[in-house]
Amino acid sequence: xxxxxxxxxxxxxxxxxxxxxxxxxxxxxxxxxxxxxxxxxxxxxxxxxxxxxxxxxxxxxxxxxxxxxxxxxxxxxxxxxxxxxxxxxxxxxxxxxxxxxxxxxxxxxxxxxxxxxxxxxxxxxxxxxxxxxxxxxxxxxxxxxxxxxxxxxxxxxxxxxxxxxxxxxxxxxxxxxxxxxxxxxxxxxxxxxxxxxxxxxxxxxxxxxxxxxxxxxxxxxxxxxxxxxxxxxxxxxxxxxxxxxxxxxxxxx
Amino acid sequence: xxxxxxxxxxxxxxxxxxxxxxxxxxxxxxxxxxxxxxxxxxxxxxxxxxxxxxxxxxxxxxxxxxxxxxxxxxxxxxxxxxxxxxxxxxxxxxxxxxxxxxxxxxxxxxxxxxxxxxxxxxxxxxxxxxxxxxxxxxxxxxxxxxxxxxxxxxxxxxxxxxxxxxxxxxxxxxxxxxxxxxxxxxxxxxxxxxxxxxxxxxxxxxxxxxxxxxxxxxxxxxxxxxxxxxxxxxxxxxxxxxxxxxxxxxxxx
DNA sequence: ACCAATTTGTCCGTATGTATG
DNA sequence: TCATACATACGGACAAATTGG
Numbered sequence: 001x002x003x004x005x006x007x008x009x010x011x012x013x014x015x016x017x018x019x020x021x022x023x024x025x026x027x028x029x030x031x032x033x034x035x036x037x038x039x040x041x042x043x044x045x046x047x048x049x050x051x052x053x054x055x056x057x058x059x060x061x062x063x064x065x066x067x068x069x070x071x072x073x074x075x076x077x078x079x080x081x082x083x084x085x086x087x088x089x090x091x092x093x094x095x096x097x098x099x100x101x102x103x104x105x106x107x108x109x110x111x112x113x114x115x116x117x118x119x120x121x122x123x124x125x126x127x128x129x130x131x132x133x134x135x136x137x138x139x140x141x142x143x144x145x146x147x148x149x150x151x152x153x154x155x156x157x158x159x160x161x162x163x164x165x166x167x168x169x170x171x172x173x174x175x176x177x178x179x180x181x182x183x184x185x186x187x188x189x190x191x192x193x194x195x196x197x198x199x200x201x202x203x204x205x206x207x208x209x210x211x212x213x214x215x216x217x218x219x220x221x222x223x224x225x226x227x228x229x230x231x232x233x234x235x236x237x238x239x240x241x242x243x244x245x246x247x248x249x250x251x252x253x
Numbered sequence: 254x255x256x257x258x259x260x261x262x263x264x265x266x267x268x269x270x271x272x273x274x275x276x277x278x279x280x281x282x283x284x285x286x287x288x289x290x291x292x293x294x295x296x297x298x299x300x301x302x303x304x305x306x307x308x309x310x311x312x313x314x315x316x317x318x319x320x321x322x323x324x325x326x327x328x329x330x331x332x333x334x335x336x337x338x339x340x341x342x343x344x345x346x347x348x349x350x351x352x353x354x355x356x357x358x359x360x361x362x363x364x365x366x367x368x369x370x371x372x373x374x375x376x377x378x379x380x381x382x383x384x385x386x387x388x389x390x391x392x393x394x395x396x397x398x399x400x401x402x403x404x405x406x407x408x409x410x411x412x413x414x415x416x417x418x419x420x421x422x423x424x425x426x427x428x429x430x431x432x433x434x435x436x437x438x439x440x441x442x443x444x445x446x447x448x449x450x451x452x453x454x455x456x457x458x459x460x461x462x463x464x465x466x467x468x469x470x471x472x473x474x475x476x477x478x479x480x481x482x483x484x485x486x487x488x489x490x491x492x493x494x495x496x497x498x499x500x501x502x503x504x505x506x
Numbered sequence: 507a508c509c510a511a512t513t514t515g516t517c518c519g520t521a522t523g524t525a526t527g
Numbered sequence: 528t529c530a531t532a533c534a535t536a537c538g539g540a541c542a543a544a545t546t547g548g
Contacts, residue, residue, distance in 0.1 A: 052517045061314040066343045082347040090319040094335040108421035115364030168361035172425040
């Protein structure tokens, strides 16, 4: 061993494109750059960082992906407010890769839905309740079309989510929402009976909001999800099979 | 108007780098490429896609960021299993940018923690309970060091999470965990009293696991989080202030 | 321990299409 | 309509790191 001492820490070289991304990210997270602010053109960034165009572009891609940087109509760079579904798309794909089961998905959805209804009951406004009822009426008009029912069902739950007025919960729910609601058209498949039960559950949930009755809300949230599970199993699916793109098609781009 | 008809749909050009990313992503999500499989060198991808290497590299960055593609020790490309904290880091930063309040964070954490304890009570094994008790003993040994207490507290809740055996819930919790647990050292600040209450709550939670007593678990989960809130407010913080990097420092890289 | 081949990281210059004023 | 600025994409180049003999 010809070493003198262990005076210096190991040097871990960081690629330039990564440093570019981190530098911009720091500015954003620190608040010095606020959503909507222009980042500058690629050429400007090239000058500021003293690196090549290609390097800047690679760095920009990183931030664009997570929504921290967006391009406006003219493709100019600006600080963006990452929307949840952007992140949730990645997250739901990760769940697929991890081969989580429908049982895990169902359990989590149950817990998160109960939390949602608790908050929604205490916070729903007249306008929100009216909007939810309009959605139910629209659902009732397309009861023989499972795909349309599933679409309205998804919308209903998104609206319900909003009335809970908790963005942390909203973000937490999104990945599982993206996986479970697309399967509703399977769960209400064929039988108009399934659609009717769905509409009934939605009506009772809105009723709970009106009466500010937490227990009623929780009761029908449970029933609603148990219905989903029964429909899912009735159509020959197994709760312990991993979620995938076949049964959860909307996870595709 | 010299238009003939409206026969053709509008063409929305998709950048080449994006098509590269989507093509690779499709292979991964379809299962033809499994986690760990090599993607091929950049030169190979250049040949397969018939685009420039810079373009390939930009596309790769997109997938690297979400963890779908990783580089191994030799920086060769391979299909990756995105780990939750990777995604959660992005998500928690998004929450900061959206300026969510500690109240929202607290509400969501309460709901998610109750869901976790429900599942954990029914699934905890002897080994897991022993590991949790070891953690509590370790916490008790460092009661006068708020930072160390916060670290053990974070570990405790991660372990508890694992015993719930639900990866969807785990993913849903991660972003809020990253924001709330780092503030524990604030909440138990100074007074050893705070640390003692924390240890007591942990002991009762483990007790609930042993007795498979859901109600006991829920009771102490509530108390535990109410303690956190009291500590947070006692130290001069306001629940309605937005979460930020100052009070939640671990959200930084 | 050394060498040759491969691969990544970075840079330069250029061409093309498009949006804005 | 025209000119300018900009993003997108390409080809070629070289140094540094890694691999496998």
